[in-house]
Amino acid sequence: MRRESFGRRAVTVLVAALVLLAGCARDDDPAASSPSPPADPALVQTTTGTVRGVVAPDHRLFAGIPYAAPPVGPLRWQAPAPAPSWPGVRDATRTGPRCLQDGSDLEMGRQTSEDCLSLNVWTPPPSERKRAVMVWIHGGAFINGSSGIYDSRWLTTRGDVVVVTLNYRLGALGFLAHPALGPPGAVGNYGLQDQQAALRWVRDNIANFGGDPGAVTIAGESAGGMSVCDHLVAPGSEGLFRAAVIQSGPCQAQLALPEAQRASVDYARDAGCTDPRTVATCLRALPADGLRKPVWFYRIGDDALSGPVTGTKVLPVDPMREISEGRAAKVPVLIGTNHDEFTLFVALEYLRSKGPYTEARYPQLLSSTFGRNAAAVAARYPLSRYAGSVPLAYSAAVTDGVFACVADRMTQGLAKQDSVYAYEFDDRGAPAPDPLRSLPFPVGASHSLELRYLFDIGGAPKLNPDQQVLSDQMIDAWSQFVRDGHPGDDWPAFDAQEKRLSLRPDGSRVKTDFDQARQCPFWAGLEE
CATH class of the missing domain: 3.40.50.1820 (Alpha/Beta hydrolase fold, catalytic domain)
Incomplete structure (x- = not known):
């Protein structure tokens, strides 16, 4: 199987499949008490402020909640920073924008923004009993897709679980591994770090939504399933979940750091950033629309994807090797x-x-x-x-x-x-x-x-x-x-x-x- 850049067509395909079908302070023990149902089930307090969601007879939805700071300006190609607090009550009735992506999906790249790190929480009606939680990571070849595609009412109402769906940085903004962007081995995998930040948000906040922070399952399909493979071996994901679901995950499609760096240097060159002394500044100064084109890391025939990079601080090992040899998380x-x-x-x-x-x-x-x-x-x-x-x-x-x-x-x-x-x-x-x-x-x-x-x-x-x-x-x-x-x-x-x-x-x-x-x-x- 040839390892090259997963080309434009493969990326489009993984997302088209879906579209066509359609770190803050925590309590010492958030699960120690079972609070009574809230007086107003539409209001929930998070570590950064109060949100108002949608209450239906059989479920609640809290949408578009920021779990990290907007990754813009100097925070572009940095690990996600804590989300800022807000005064008053934040409207949480609509999903946030999709993370920046190219126009190869059926929405032609619309409804996207670089400021996209938000999540949605689907819950059963309030109860004194805490529910188990599924955190869903969307697919799309790491270049397309969003949390908003996945209406989770069925799992919430029939399955009686809390479901969290999340956005994470995609394409070049999520996975560019140019050596100028950080210390050796600390580049790439920004989208994977976003997912870890969302899992920490769940740990620190989900009890207030009726979820059990000690009963979290991570789940995903396609690129989302591949992400789950990464969390099974990534040091920063340890302890953030107790079970995992992998659906159609091409988990062999990780790229090693040297190859990812070469592809990223080529990407920066094509974007006009070539001077080694100023390339990081040049890249961070580019307009967001100039970064819609993905960086390609893995290829299967005419199909290709971006994605996580092994041999890095965030993902030191190859998940396939660790899983095959029985060294993944014991869950x-x-x-x-x-x-x-x-x-x-x-x-x-x-x-x-x-x-x-x-x-x-x-x-x-x-x-x-x-x-x-x-x-x-x-x-x-x-x-x-x-x-x-x-x-x-x-x-x-x-x-x-x-x-x-x-x-x-x-x-x-x-x-x-x-x-x-x-x-x-x-x-x-x-x-x-x-x-x-x-x-x-x-x-x-x-x-x-x-x-x-x-x-x-x-x-x-x-x-x-x-x-x-x-x-x-x-x-x-x-x-x-x-x-x-x-x-x-x-x-x-x-x-x-x-x-x-x-x-x-x-x-x-x-x-x-x-x-x-x-x-x-x-x-x-x-x-x-």
Whole structure:
């Protein structure tokens, strides 16, 4: 697999999947007392001031709450600073702006700002009983997406948990690792530090929203899932959560510091900042709109992403190595992938180019993605096995090599530490947006489509009755995992038999042949 800059197209894809479907003082023991329900449930006191949210009969929402200072001016490319206090009551009825991103998403980069470090808190009605908390980290290849996509009412009302969704710096503003921006090893990963700041905010404030700061689960999909992998090994994340959920996380896509620095120097040069004596000042003086273009760190064929950097103060180690060798945080983990992850990316590329995937193009696609291993992959994934369909053969190869078998490797490593519950989302009729339903090949259970079963995202057809049952089952399992560290009696832990739950609308079932069906021994051999 070639490691280069994850190109503009991959980035757009990870975010388009979602859009198309749609540090302060703390008390010594915040959980020591259970305060009575507030007189006005719309008002909550935080460490920086009072917020007024929205109260509905079955839930509350407090939106757009700053968890760190605006990362602008001299704070650009710095660790997040504490949020300033405000007088009076702050309106918390609307989500804050999305973090600055390029115009490749369907919103064309609108509703964005460099001042974006806010979060949203979804709660059940007030009660004397504190609820467990899920902190959701959005996907989008680290260059797109936002907290506002994820309406969390279902997890809150049916699952009886508090849900926090957050924004974090993206693209160049979140991950540029130019050596001039800080001391050696202390550059990059600003977006990852934002997530840690949000977790500290949860620790210090969530009790006032009815949440239990000692019962926090971090969760995320795609780039968000990859972020969860990082928090499992990052020193600054230790003690901020007790369980983790990793959905479709390409956790192998971390870049080492020397390569990230080279890409970042090239980025600064292209932005007109070349003098080593003044490059940091030059970069911080650039207008925000001049920094919408992401810095690219990892590439899969035509798809690419920005993202975290290893060998740094914030992320000293490679998460894949630490997880595989059983050195990650000792917490229960829920982890899984979708049956047809990469068909979404192929579908969006097909729609953009409006060109056929011909048989002659298949070797080129494999070469651009797998390099010197392309011929071996072609032999394992011949077109004849997929009725001659290039999109389906190529998607199957990348799904297995980049998502499924990476998750299998992580699952085995995590199981050395604590209980692990593995799944494969396999509703091949999952609702998809109109453009994806008119293609000459099915997208199946593709990347991000499981999110529609957990969050009210919109932008796609409603679930049919069987799918609604699956949605309810998934909400119950995810919320029970957040509450208790396991997703229910019908979901066995991953063990020597490698039990996984196949999530299906015609009845979920336990399977033990995932690694063989996904040809994981073959992919492991390519890594050696």
